[in-house]
Structure formats: structure tokens, C-alpha cells
Amino acid sequence: MLFSKETYIARRQALSQRIKSGLIVLMGNNLSPVNYPANAYRFRQDSSFLYYFGQHREGLVGVIDTDENKEWLIGNDIDIEDIVWFGSVDSVADMAAQCGVQNSAPMAKLKELIDEMRSPDIPFRRTEDKDVCAYCDFKTICGR
Helix, strand or coil: CCCCHHHHHHHHHHHHHHHCCCEEEEECCCCCEEEECCEECCCCCCHHHHHHHCCCCCCCEEEEECCCCEEEEECCCCCHHHHHHHCCCCCHHHHHHHCCCCEEECCHHHHHHHHHHCCCCCCCCCCCCHHHHCCCCCHHHHCC
16 A cells, blocks of 8 residues: 555545545456456556555455445455465455455445445435535436
């Protein structure tokens, strides 16, 4: 990581304070194949993901729940077949600790979080900060 974990924690806190309510999902990049899956371009992580989580490995997702004040680093750990090619690699839990995220989970957790967010049992709440609405794709739904 380029900066200390305190830097990434402060950046995520500032983002959460700005957004105020909801679930923030920052998708990291995956490998991009040239002409078949095993022949990939040189990996470059998504800039927004790097800014808030600082991790360079492919296949990661950062989730920030501003209402519950929880953060997750989501991704699957490298399995034995990949260790042959990559060597020893930090676990997702280790990478989460490096950037100050308390929770880590396998990729299946992402679907659970999104399903929970889209649940009809959880009421839709409009943000109090109307400046946030200027960039929202759903402002016509809530009438702003």
C-alpha cells in the first residue's frame, strides 16, 4: 500500500460523511484478457478503489455501509491452484486489516449485502443533503 492505513480510514470516513446514508460499493478491477483468459493485459487497479482501500489485487470489492458504520473488503482468497502461479499472497482478511477495514468476506457476501439493500422490507429514505441529489441517478424516483 502506498499510504498508511490511517490515511485510507480518513478517506473512507470523509466519503461516508459526504454521502451520509446508504451503501457505497467500490468495485476493484479484474484481469482484462487480451485474446483468452490466461493472456491478460498488465493489471491496473481502479483508481477510486485504490484511493479508498489501497489494495492492488484483482477481484476485490470495497463496501461501506454508512447507516451501520461498517466496512467490508470482499473478495475470494487465492486457492491452491493460484498459489502455484502467484506464490504466497495475503488473505483478504489480512488485506482488510492493512487498510483499516474491520470486516472481510468472500464474494458471495456481496450479493447478500446488495439483496439486503434492495429489500422491500427496508424503507427508501431520501437524503437530507440535496447537494448529493445532483449526482444521483435515481433523483427522478424520489421526486428531486
